[in-house]
Amino acid sequence: MTFTLRRRELLKSVLAGAAFSAVGPLRPAQAAEAVSWLTWENLAKDDYLAALIEKGGISIEKSFIGTDDEQFAKLRAGGASSVDLITPGLDKVEYYVASNLLQPIDLAKVPNAAKLYDTFKATTLGKKDGKTYGIPFYWGINPVVYRADLMDAEPDWSVFFEGEKYKGKLAMRDYALEGIMIAALYLGIPKDKMFDLDDKQLAEVKKALIAQKKLLRTYWSSIGDLTNLFATGEVVCAFSWVPPYFDLTARGLKMGMAKPKAGVIGWCDTLAIPAGVSGAKLDATLKLVDYLLGPDYGKKLAYGGPYAQSTSSTRDALPAEQQEKIFIKDLSVMDSFVWKANPPRYTEWVALWNEVKAS
Amino acid sequence: MAFAADRGVRLAAPVALVLVAGCVVPLAVLFVYSFFKVDFVAIVHDPTVKNYVRVAASATYRGLIGRAILSGAIVAVISAVIAYPVAWAIAKRVYLLKSAYLTLLLIPLYTGDLVRIFAWRVVLGSEGVINSFLMWTGIVHEPIRALLFSPFATHVVLTYDYLPFMVMGLWLAFESLDDRLLEAARDLGAGEVTIFRRIVLPLTAPGLIAGAMMVFVLVVGDYLTPQLIGGSSGITVISAINDLFGTAFDWPLGSAIASSLLIILGLLVTLAALVVARSTWGRSVVSGE
Amino acid sequence: MNVGRADTDGPRAVVLLEALGLAKSYGPVAAVQGVDFRLPVNAYVTLLGPSGCGKTSILRMIGGFETPSAGSLRLDGADLAGVGPAERPVNTVFQSYALFPHMTVADNVAFGLEVKGRDRNETKIRTARALALVRMTDMADRRPNQLSGGQQQRVALARAIVNEPRLLLLDEPLSALDRRMRKDMQIELKDLQRRLGLTFVHVTHDQEEAFALSDHLIVMNAGRIEQQGTPEEIYRRPATTFVADFIGGANLFPGQILATSDGAATIATAFGPVTAASVSGLSVGSTAALCLRPELLTPQPDGPILSTVRHVVFQGADWLVEVEAAERTVTLRLESERGPEPGERLAIGFDAASAWITAGTIATEAGHGVRG
Incomplete structure (x- = not known):
């Protein structure tokens, strides 16, 4: 019985998929403009986009990216002509702009952009010469996650740099940019100076990071791996992403999530339009951008992701519990945000990071 | 004769083409890139040796290359020590089910490196098999944390991962080793150590060298195992190159380190080949009995 | 059916090697079923029989490569039980010669002396002498794979006799040679045995070869000795139908x-x-x-x-x-x-x-x- 049911469902979805792929690109028969969106798979679920498609006039062709670097490489290799909308990280927009791959976005045609949270309006990232090239799309934070059952108190950044109590039970992401940002936060270097560290500051950072290395169990490079390390007790506290906190809490572990007052590293992906898109195609693309910043999409993302949009379109429609989950209940958290940017001496940062790890 | 030669060329052409397209061209591109420099996200095509100077001047990159080579050598030696008796036993003491033993030996290779790595975590971890057992017996009261996330753990897992290659190399060598030579040596008064040193070792040397080369190169190229098992000291030259290509967009420097590593590996392999070819036994062993 | 026992050697013979009730089984297969023989000093002895008759097993027991399942072997009156091949004053010329392919002719011959820690000079002299004895001096620097079958055979001989064993075992030493070469080598082997005054024990399935070489012939079948004695005795007075048939048909x-x-x-x-x-x-x-x-x-x-x-x-x-x-x-x-x-x-x-x-x-x- 279950089998037949499952089979029927399966058949239905297979048929629907086939119909979609066969008919999808033909939608322009109803005068719909096809917009090609290069994005992360979990952001372009059909039901997230249904409200826009139903209104008509637009169809969406999706293609997916595996990493941000891959997206950049694809566009640099001439992929821009086949894509109308891309999803680069806020800090990466600069690369695309420097490579002349993007066009500035006319915010007048994106009404929902007016609802961007202040921190996103204020950021200089994604902009050049006062023009916006990448509109903040959705965001989150990379907090400190810890085993509340194995730690006495909520940790802050100092746990990764001093004291012996958790020596050999800590983990740090293997990523030069964030590693050095955290050291700078710990050392009290102001957020606005953080990406322009001078030689003296770099030397201090290096010293702190070498001290940190002695306290670490390991550097993690995949979030699944870190989740595993928390679960087996190898690691009790790590600079992390959010998923281990939710996954392991759901599995009954007493997890904690700390957002140090000295600053929290936030991440944000943007929506950006390749340089060649124009005319009716551009109008349709802007319509899609506006939709992605609007309440219909925002609500779906808030529950499905769960992630927060960069606009306040849907915030007030969410229950407090869900707001809490995506960090928008208490908006003051945004005051301590540090957005990732590209340090001018990034090659030296990477070299420093490798020196620390090889020390 | 001319016809045969001509046909030989024609038959070899696709092979040469595949080799050039699949092997030489990417390496050539890598090599060429190592002489460029990078300006934010633009590759500047003015030739420069600055990248090589940076590699040579950097204790970190030199150290990482040296560490990779040392690791390769250590694992090759350990796996040789383990593989000799195993290969001997399979070749000379197993008559039935020989292929079953060889298949068994290769099973770890079928599982994929991530599966193996996580299996070893279960074995070596703080709450893992070994520590749980030691705590249960009361030999230790605190888990031995250095069992996992340490250079020791990395080398254990690397040895486990690449041992089959060494065993296969030596097994083939032992299969073609005539037992009567060992009897002859015994008959002439040689003890077991002398027999190993003067007969077995030289006659299985092609297998040993082939196995060692494979293990060595695979260990040098493995960054996943050190990264996931080696803990905070799990950095490798490969992951450093990866960082430079990926997050730093410094392809020229990454290319220069990769080229340096390739050149050093190439020299070592050539040296080994020369030693084999030059040595008196090498020639006779290679040319066969 | 051991007609014509070892006493056919007569009283003149000084016994070098004595086998008593010697037997060897491989699992359920009895390769040698309890044999007795005495080998005199300075004699060319041949173990003759069809393949699978146990003659090679006997040779391997004498060489120390196999342990007897029963019975004993005494060399110069001393029991060989527990004495390994390396310790026996016995050397073997193997069927395939078993020359070390990675060593020169001279290194092959010197091997036995080197592993016994002989003085370097002595090793050199004795190696040269052994090579001269088998007329292989010119080939000293060659490798085995550069030699003909007959030359390899002579190197194998030199490698064994350089150790001055009490007993030289030869396992089908001529089987890999062509007919002409075999005839020449038979003469050389016999000549060598006389000159060295050693006892050679030669295993073969070729009765013609056995007759050409032997002072003393042991005919074997199915793990037992059918008859032993001089070639003439065995040819003229076969003790069993097997011997009569096998020898000269x-x-x-x-x-x-x-x-x-x-x-x-x-x-x-x-x-x-x-x-x-x-x-x-x-x-x-x-x-x-x-x-x-x-x-x-x-x-x-x-x-x-x-x-x-x-x-x-x-x-x-x-x-x-x-x-x-x-x-x-x-x-x-x-x-x-x-x-x-x-x-x-x-x-x-x-x-x-x-x-x-x-x-x-x-x-x-x-x-x-x-x-x-």
């Missing part, structure tokens, strides 16, 4: 013993009773066989054996003729201008004085065909 005619007297017997054959010299120990009524060598048979108009010619082979010096008589295939050697024609009827006679009656039944029709 005698024609065997089965029958019952009608009467025995001192050293002779009367046997009832298909062509009537024949009285001839016989092995000892035959009893009246037992089954035995009349043994007639091919060269002893001649066509005689009144010969008792009536036959039909089947095959005729010209062999230069004589004709080899295969005839059918008394429902058996019989072989003759005829020295005459022209041979008989196939299909021809032939009456065959023989001189009873040269006939021999041996013990045992004939297991198979003596289908050995034309044998050299």
Whole structure:
């Protein structure tokens, strides 16, 4: 019985998929403009986009990216002509702009952009010469996650740099940019100076990071791996992403999530339009951008992701519990945000990071 | 004769083409890139040796290359020590089910490196098999944390991962080793150590060298195992190159380190080949009995 | 059936190696089923038998490569049990020579001396002497794969004798050589044995080779010794039908013993009773066989054996003729201008004085065909 049911469902979805792929690109028969969106798979679920498609006039062709670097490489290799909308990280927009791959976005045609949270309006990232090239799309934070059952108190950044109590039970992401940002936060270097560290500051950072290395169990490079390390007790506290906190809490572990007052590293992906898109195609693309910043999409993302949009379109429609989950209940958290940017001496940062790890 | 030669060329052409397209061209591109420099996200095509100077001047990159080579050598030696008796036993003491033993030996290779790595975590971890057992017996009261996330753990897992290659190399060598030579040596008064040193070792040397080369190169190229098992000291030259290509967009420097590593590996392999070819036994062993 | 024991060596022989009840089993397979023999000093001894008769197992037990399942081996009066091959004053020339492929000829020969820690100078001198002895001095720097089979054979010999063993074992040493080379090497081996005054124990399945070399011959079959003695004794006076058949392919005619007297017997054959010299120990009524060598048979108009010619082979010096008589295939050697024609009827006679009656039944029709 279950089998037949499952089979029927399966058949239905297979048929629907086939119909979609066969008919999808033909939608322009109803005068719909096809917009090609290069994005992360979990952001372009059909039901997230249904409200826009139903209104008509637009169809969406999706293609997916595996990493941000891959997206950049694809566009640099001439992929821009086949894509109308891309999803680069806020800090990466600069690369695309420097490579002349993007066009500035006319915010007048994106009404929902007016609802961007202040921190996103204020950021200089994604902009050049006062023009916006990448509109903040959705965001989150990379907090400190810890085993509340194995730690006495909520940790802050100092746990990764001093004291012996958790020596050999800590983990740090293997990523030069964030590693050095955290050291700078710990050392009290102001957020606005953080990406322009001078030689003296770099030397201090290096010293702190070498001290940190002695306290670490390991550097993690995949979030699944870190989740595993928390679960087996190898690691009790790590600079992390959010998923281990939710996954392991759901599995009954007493997890904690700390957002140090000295600053929290936030991440944000943007929506950006390749340089060649124009005319009716551009109008349709802007319509899609506006939709992605609007309440219909925002609500779906808030529950499905769960992630927060960069606009306040849907915030007030969410229950407090869900707001809490995506960090928008208490908006003051945004005051301590540090957005990732590209340090001018990034090659030296990477070299420093490798020196620390090889020390 | 001319016809045969001509046909030989024609038959070899696709092979040469595949080799050039699949092997030489990417390496050539890598090599060429190592002489460029990078300006934010633009590759500047003015030739420069600055990248090589940076590699040579950097204790970190030199150290990482040296560490990779040392690791390769250590694992090759350990796996040789383990593989000799195993290969001997399979070749000379197993008559039935020989292929079953060889298949068994290769099973770890079928599982994929991530599966193996996580299996070893279960074995070596703080709450893992070994520590749980030691705590249960009361030999230790605190888990031995250095069992996992340490250079020791990395080398254990690397040895486990690449041992089959060494065993296969030596097994083939032992299969073609005539037992009567060992009897002859015994008959002439040689003890077991002398027999190993003067007969077995030289006659299985092609297998040993082939196995060692494979293990060595695979260990040098493995960054996943050190990264996931080696803990905070799990950095490798490969992951450093990866960082430079990926997050730093410094392809020229990454290319220069990769080229340096390739050149050093190439020299070592050539040296080994020369030693084999030059040595008196090498020639006779290679040319066969 | 150990007729003609080791005491045929006579009192002159000083015993070098003695085997008592020596046996070897591989699982359920009994390769050697309890044999006794004594080997004298300074003798060329051959272990002869078909493949699988146990002769190689005996050699390997003497060499120390196999442990006897039962019985003992004594060399110069000392028990060899527990003495490893490296410690025995015995060296072996292996069937495939087993030269070390990665060493030069000189290094191969020097190996035994080197591993025993001999002085370098002494090693050099003795190696050179051994190479000279087998006439391989010019080849000292070659590798085994650069040598012919005969040259490899000589290196293998030099490598063994350089150690000055009490006993030299040779396992089918000539089987890999062509016929001509084999003849030459037989002479060299025999010559070498005389010059060195060593005892050689040579395993072979080739009776011609055994006859050419041996002072003392041990014929084996199915894990047992059938007969031992000098080649002449074994050829003329085969103790069993197996020996008679295996050595020189005698024609065997089965029958019952009608009467025995001192050293002779009367046997009832298909062509009537024949009285001839016989092995000892035959009893009246037992089954035995009349043994007639091919060269002893001649066509005689009144010969008792009536036959039909089947095959005729010209062999230069004589004709080899295969005839059918008394429902058996019989072989003759005829020295005459022209041979008989196939299909021809032939009456065959023989001189009873040269006939021999041996013990045992004939297991198979003596289908050995034309044998050299």
